[in-house]
Amino acid sequence: MQLLFPNLDQDDFGPHFGLLSRQKIEIMLRRRMILPEEFIEESQLQPASLDLRLGPRAYRVRASFLPGKDRTVMEQLRAIARDEEAIDIENGAVLERGCVYVIPLLEHLHLPGSISALANPKSSTGRLDIFTRLITDRSDVFDRVARAYEGPLYAEVSPRSFSVRVRKGSKLNQIRFRRLNSQQLERTDFAIDDKDLLQHHRSQPLVDGDLNLREGLVVRVALSAAAHGEVIGYRAQKHADILDVDRVGAYSLHDYWERVFARPDNRLILDPGEFYILASQERLHIPRDLAAEMVAIDPAMGEFRVHYAGFFDPGFGAAPHNRPGARAVLEVRSHEVPFVLEDGQIIGRLVYEKMAEPPQVLYGEGEVSNYQGQGLKLSKHFVMA
Known part of the structure; x- marks a missing residue:
């Protein structure tokens, strides 16, 4: 036993x-x-x-x-x-x-x-x-x-x-x-409801713009030059060299990625089977008493998958005065057919869960926080130049 x-x-x-x-x-x-x-x-x-x-x-x-x-x-x-x-x-x-x-x-x-x-x-x-x-x-x-x-x-x-x-x-x-407490032992859904998220946002903003809720915080993709400049994403090259997962800052992005440039119509056509790094329109901040996970929006809304690694620690995105300061990086793969993404299109949602207690050291306060304050950013293995 x-x-x-x-x-x-x-x-x-x-x-x-x-x-x-x-x-x-x-x-x-x-x-x-x-x-x-x-x-x-x-x-x-x-x-x-x-x-x-x-x-x-x-x-x-x-x-x-x-x-x-x-x-x-x-x-x-x-x-x-x-x-x-x-x-x-x-x-x-x-x-x-x-x-x-x-x-x-x-x-x-x-x-x-x-x-x-x-x-x-x-x-x-x-x-x-x-x-x-x-x-x-x-x-x-x-x-x-x-x-x-x-x-x-x-x-x-x-x-x-x-x-x-x-x-x-x-x-x-x-x-x-x-x-878990005794009433939660068989529970499977621990997400904070939208009403509680609204209260959190009023006391400490979760995003830098309007709060859009749909069983979590709605996340939209940024594809315009106004958000990131000329480069609005990266697409993985098909025939790149072997990459060592333990070597930080050791690789040139040019050897592994193709830049994706903003188009006049602010659209991006996802090619089937290709892998893209994009970023959210929203800048986020995860309060000290919450954690969050990126989950897919309704699959009926598009022929693509977003997010492989979607966990956000308490403190992620904190800017001066606890303002939202970091975009969510989106790992996106199209499915069977080409699919058109438009700037501002809904691409995922953040589901929040309560911490039992806030961490003593938040994300961004420790020695290594590779993605605090990030915009459009590749993994820590690449030199962004």
Whole structure:
């Protein structure tokens, strides 16, 4: 039976429920709810999440899979992957574009019954078009960890635009922890409703312009020269060199990206299968007591997918006087047919969730906050010149 740590909630977590801040994640580490195979690095701890690290072996698989309720991931891997498809990445190896890999992570979990978890790719991972999802044993969903879960974690990794070099310890995704009260144990929707968002906006603006709400904050794409200047986006090149995910500021954008220029009609035609980096019209600010996630708008509204890495930490976008100061960068891929985007078109929405308590150090206040105050910006690997 899962150990529930008597008096844990009262003594260690206080009376509040919601997403856990860094200081509470540190408590989880001390209480061995998070079990790393190697010491946690300071850089893994974010204001409201923990970066996860790749282990020393990767398994190339023919197709994505979920283990289902009755199997572990390793049982499924043994059934579909041959021994020669295991790759030693201890000191670095290339994950080929278009292939699918399952990689055991260095972090394991031993969660109490009051804590569940959810994951998403890191911002840099999404901007490199590396499709990454979390898998757990005996699960039929990606990127979700059931409360009271005990066991290992795995990353499904599929580079889409560039072949990439990774190694043991590379960080491609991150995990957040949600503390539940007794009435929330079977709940699946934790989004703040639009009425509460309006109250937040009145006391501290969430965006720099009009607040457009539709089960979250509506986000519109910026395609005019007035927003960014002549360059309004980037499109991934088809035949670029291998890119090392651990090398920051090491690559020229010209070797991997084509600039997308503003047109007189303020439109952009998305080519099927192409990957684009665009940005929002809105400048955002995430208050200290909230976190947010970018989710797709109604799929019926367009033949494209937006966002691979859509988590926004508390404090993201803070400008002087707590004004909204950063645009949302949008990772966009068209589907089966060309699709016309117009300047100001709705392209996604931000769904907000309450923190159990504000982080002691907000995004932008720590040593490394690569995307604070961003406009249109590629991942941290590129020199923007």
